[in-house]
Amino acid sequence: MPPGPEVPVQVWVDGQLFQAEQSLLVEHCGFFRGLFRSGMREARAAEVRLGALSAAGFGTALRVLRGERPALAAEDELLQAVECAAFLQAPVLARFLEHSVTSDNCSLLCDAAAAFGLRDVLHSAALFIRDGSHELVAQLELPEARAYVAALRPSTYVAVSTHTPAPGFLEDASRTMCFLDEEEDAWRTLAALPLEASTLLAGVATLGNKLYIVGGVCGASKEVVELGFCYDPEGGTWCEFPSPHQPRYDMALAGFEGRLYAIGGEFQRTPMSSVECYDPATGCWSFVADLPQPATGVPCAQARGRLFVCLWRPADITAVVEYVVQMDKWLPVAELCRSQSYGHFMVAHRDSLYVVRNGPSDDFLHCAIDCLNLVTGQWTSLPGQFVNSKGALFTSVVRGDTVYTVNRVSTLVYAIEDGTWRLLREKAGFPRPGSLQTFLLRLPPGTTGPVATALPEL
Template sequence: MVRVQVWVGGRLFQAERALLEQHCGFFRGLFRSGMREARAAEVRLGALSPEGFGTALRVLRGERPALADDELLPAVECAAFLQAPALARFLEHSLTAANCGLLCDAAAAFGLRDVLHSAALLVLDAGGRPAELALPEARAYVAALRPSSYVAVTTHTPAPGFLEDASRTLCYLDEQEDAWRTLAALPLEASTLLAGVATLANKLYIVGGVRGASKEVVELGFCYDPQDGSWRRFPSPHQPRYDTTLVGFDGGLYALGGEHRRTPMSSVERYDPAAGRWSFVADLPQPATGVPSAQACGRLFACLWRPADVTTIVEYVAPSDAWLPAAEMRHPQSYGHCMVAHRDSLYVVRNGPSDDFLHCAIDCLNLATGQWTELPGQFVNTKGALFTAVVRGDVVYTVSRLATMLYAIEDGTWRLLRERVGFPRPGSLQTFLLRLPPDILGPVASPLPEL
């Protein structure tokens, strides 16, 4: 292994030449330039801080350091100067509601476009305002974007064209007016019953779903773009599947497990939107349906349950195409219904205690320490409110027909923040976040008439 001595601000670092050449455009250009410096065993970088370069080396070597606020600016500067995409992605994954304003200003100052975009979106979702930012470039960028809206869809099966169903719609929560409004009608051929639903790059994708008592799989996929309100079809996975979990992760869609002909599956497929095709990746460790999944710190996790009262958290590691065990917990007669992530923690919502489905228990896994803690108290499961949840900034959104509940995440606990109107339609819900055009104002989603 060829090593290079790198002097930064009077501090000496020993670095692997191949690592620097692979991950940093600056060093790649230097080492391939043919100049005398390209063959030197020593490089001097006077313009950077040693703290930022030290962070860069740790990240490029595969570490995930927790950065204090005063370490963020040197890391942003280093990512820009060294042209290090891996460090820039790490900074995106390090965003929190507390540091997004600082990273937004820093990314605007040093021209890190992807970090700027992610930070600006979180500024909006965390309730921040453009005027609170220091740099005019950052303020202008945030002002041109839209915050996320909470969107829900209930269960529908393909409908004949001659049957008009006003409830067959996507709906979003108008928080100012405390009302659910209609966003768009579903395509007649689409099914959301036991379908995989996910967002990627601010587009909604629906995969699978069933029709009829025989659970015939709907083999059409549908993509909704809120910018122009359009639907388009896209290919289905190679393996027909329903009750699959669809996840938007790392630029692709992942269909996790599911069922076909009443047989659970462990297979996983990835859809590449740019290429327009699916491919198989590593199987889940066991067959599973309706797999709870969440993303934290740029990592993808799934929650699996074994009949021996064991809940297992596994992580998908894309570079090695493998599912690796991350943690497990044991609770009698209890399994996870959904899982959400906030910063470096995963929250598993499960039935409890024992077989009491009127209440939910929530367990928190801290990824940095690997420790489990159980949130104090019991959360009332108002007819499925906690069976679906999403995180926006530091707030968890859950919904049922009775109420839309917002919980603030504070020091690893959930505190009821406010209560909004319930979803006006019956059926199991799937929820997600979308950024909607500024001029959209759909009609209020009226409840179905009482029979």
């Protein structure tokens, strides 16, 4: 006979009764796992009393364990959630808090996580503070939280342009990654690319403060580079790792939840829908769920610990889909009907995705930006157009509450405020020709390098 429905456990917290599935509590909470598997009398009881927690905090914990994403705006809500995550030993709740860090709550979460020993939440909040303003540090109350933040390194804006493999006897000194020295307003050389590496139609992503390059091509026949390359800024060293099982180029590469995802792409001039996942711990690639359709060069972004891509469909439709690791599925999120042109990408900030496209119509000197609010599911268009001088496409990265955009002409830094981008300052443009890939890395203290000189366009 099939098993009957699970009898819920009654949990009393601060005078309030909750009902929850025992399997849910055991799977996600070390406290309940130890309780129900202990063999003690309490393990056989249908009722549990927790006197050390708040009812509101436990209610938040249950909602998160069941897959909800509650908005925790008030300070007491955040503190109660941190307390529950620590007491219940609930990694899912802790990860939810990690992805909830904003400039509004980072100092509070950093202090609370330090007090309750939630190291991952502490680390996430501290990194956000380290990349933000000095006012965020000043808001910290605990000395151990301030010390933790001070020991971290800020992230640096790094870029690499298009390069193909170079024969050793024709080594090209321009085949380098560069970082933005904001104090000196100059791009400096960080490291030379390996001779065999290609950034032409390659997937480029960071994971665990390392840079990964996968699937570049060389030659008119678009021969795929057979190896992947990983750069570790700690020692300034490169190492090789296997390429995906399916050779591919012009893919999206994303570092997400401790793994790399090679999404879509093309091989032998045929677009693909397949997706592969690379685990750096095992050094192995494996196939996961296919995209809903074949796609090349798909824009990709992460918001609130969720992975999203944009797909382009007939009749000028932009479709946003999300990959859910636990289900191994791509789920539809939203669609937008908008005339498209060349050069789409996407960035995320808090609960919003910003889809950037050249336009309107066939105007390649401007970029239009549409914003998708993930909570309401509503689209809005940002006011004004973002000028793209000389027709050069720009690329963009979000750090904290700022957006860094760069092309050959200038690096523009915007503040994200109430769903709009407000220009803060202008820095030097990237002095190399070719399409750009940009990302953030935390470089060792004292990292320097020669100023990257401008080169003529090919």
